[in-house]
Amino acid sequence: MxxxxxxxxxxxxxxxxxxQMTYRLCGIQLPNGKQQLVKARLLKRLHALNLxxxxxxxxxxxxxxxxxxxxxxxxxxxxxxxxFFREFxxxxxxxxxxxxxxxGGRLRLWSAGCSSGEEPYSIxxxxxxxxxxxxxxxxxxxxxxxxTRVLEGAREGVYEENTLRDVSPKFRQKYFSCVRRELPSTYxxxxxxxxxxxxxxxxxxxxxxxxxxxxxxxxxxxxIYFDKETRKELIHRFWELLGAGGxxxxxxxxxxxxxxxxxxxxxxxxxxx
Numbered sequence: 001m002x003x004x005x006x007x008x009x010x011x012x013x014x015x016x017x018x019x020q021m022t023y024r025l026c027g028i029q030l031p032n033g034k035q036q037l038v039k040a041r042l043l044k045r046l047h048a049l050n051l052x053x054x055x056x057x058x059x060x061x062x063x064x065x066x067x068x069x070x071x072x073x074x075x076x077x078x079x080x081x082x083x084f085f086r087e088f089x090x091x092x093x094x095x096x097x098x099x100x101x102x103x104g105g106r107l108r109l110w111s112a113g114c115s116s117g118e119e120p121y122s123i124x125x126x127x128x129x130x131x132x133x134x135x136x137x138x139x140x141x142x143x144x145x146x147x148t149r150v151l152e153g154a155r156e157g158v159y160e161e162n163t164l165r166d167v168s169p170k171f172r173q174k175y176f177s178c179v180r181r182e183l184p185s186t187y188x189x190x191x192x193x194x195x196x197x198x199x200x201x202x203x204x205x206x207x208x209x210x211x212x213x214x215x216x217x218x219x220x221x222x223x224i225y226f227d228k229e230t231r232k233e234l235i236h237r238f239w240e241l242l243g244a245g246g247x248x249x250x251x252x253x254x255x256x257x258x259x260x261x262x263x264x265x266x267x268x269x270x271x272x273x
Contacts, residue, residue, distance in 0.1 A: 008046065010039040014054045018042075021061070022077060025070055026146055027205045027234075028225040030077070041076045045069075075149040078225075082115040085122045085166045087220065090249045093270055094123070098216060098247060099130045106138040107131075108214045110241075112204065113222035114143035117154030117189075118163070123218070124193040125167075125175055134196075142210060144202035155199050157189030204234060213243030220269075221251035228259065235261045242273040 015038060019030040030038060042057070051057050061069050085091055107127075111120040120143035127141075128134055145151050158179060164172055164187060176187040202208065204222070217238050223231045238248050239262045248263060248271045250256065256263070256271065263271035 008039075008043065008053055010035060010042070010054050014058060015039075017058060018073070021070065022074065025205070026074055026203050027227075027230045028074075028078065029227055038077060042073065045072060045076055071146075071148060075147045078147055081221075082118045083166060084118045084164065086119065087252055087269070088166075089252075090218070090220075090269070091122065091126055093249075093267070094216065095126060095130055099127070102131060104137050107140075108212070109141045109216040110210075110214050110218065111141060111143040112202075112217060112219040112238075114145050114151075114154060114199070115147075116150045117143065117157060117199070118159075119143070119218060119220070120154075120197050120199075121157065121175075121189055121193055124196045125171055127196060128175075128192065139196060141197045142214075143197050143199045146201065146203050148201055151199055151201055157194060158186055159189075161185045161187065205230075208237070208241070210241070212241040214241055214246055215243055216247050216249070217242060218249045220249060221254065223250065223254050231256075232259045232261065235259060235263065239263055239273055244273060246273045247271065248273075 012035075015030075015032075015035045018038060022028050022030055039054075042054070046052075046054070046057055049057070049060065051060065061073070109123055109127075111123065114120050120141050123141055127139060131137070131139065143154065145154070159176075161184060164176070167176075172187070175190050175193050177190055179186045179188045219234075219238065223234065226234065235248075235256065242248065247266070250269050250271070252269045254269065256265075261271075263273060266272050
């Protein structure tokens with residue numbers, strides 16, 4: 001990044017305005033302590049747009065026809081930390097308690113906040129391992145995220161070798177193809193996993209086009225950015241979209257004990273309708 005950009009300041013007023021925009025658009029709260037982080041991430045957008053100040057950037061956002069920049073802004077402000085088989089207890093629960101009840105027919109799973117794709121691909125590997133003759137059945141995974149940038153990478157399904165550290169050698173050989181052997185070596189997800197997944201951009205705060213019902217919803221480490229009322233409303237919407245006996249998986253740091261909701265507790269971070 002050019003040295004001149006580092007001297008650009010983000011004022012308190014500008015930070016508050018960005019925070020209001022972010023909350024209004026997608027329910028994400030930006031605490032006051034995140035001002036320098038917001039500045040560092042958005043300087044990349046200023047550089048890409050050849051803008052010399054945050055005042056110019058705010059005016060750019062407000063111009064007619066620049067609504068797409070709000071989406072770009074959210075892309076750069078949201079954290080997309082994830083990994084294959086993250087919080088493995090959920091995958092064990094899915095394998096031991098959910099999938100054995102599937103006797104064929106229709107199965108719908110939703111990875112809400114799928115980030116760069118590791119979560120839905122992990123689910124797809126598990127489904128292929130546990131459901132014999134899966135291609136005979138109507139089994140689909142919906143994978144959504146607000147970030148168009150990470151969704152592009154998820155659809156491509158190419159990962160560096162260090163990203164696959166939690167993928168067993170058996171699964172790596174079975175479900176990935178080596179794209180580049182020289183360091184850093186990269187691997188591409190095979191089509192038999194991609195065939196189970198539909199990737200789509202979705203803002204959880206807006207209307208949802210899908211009707212359900214879903215058998216399983218993963219929404220993990222997403223609600224940590226939302227306030228209590230937003231989390232409560234989102235949980236209710238998940239409940240409405242789940243079928244009877246459907247499961248909701250949340251992040252282990254996202255206890256629902258302080259919220260009133262219609263779901264029943266099963267075990268830490270697992271709830272059932």
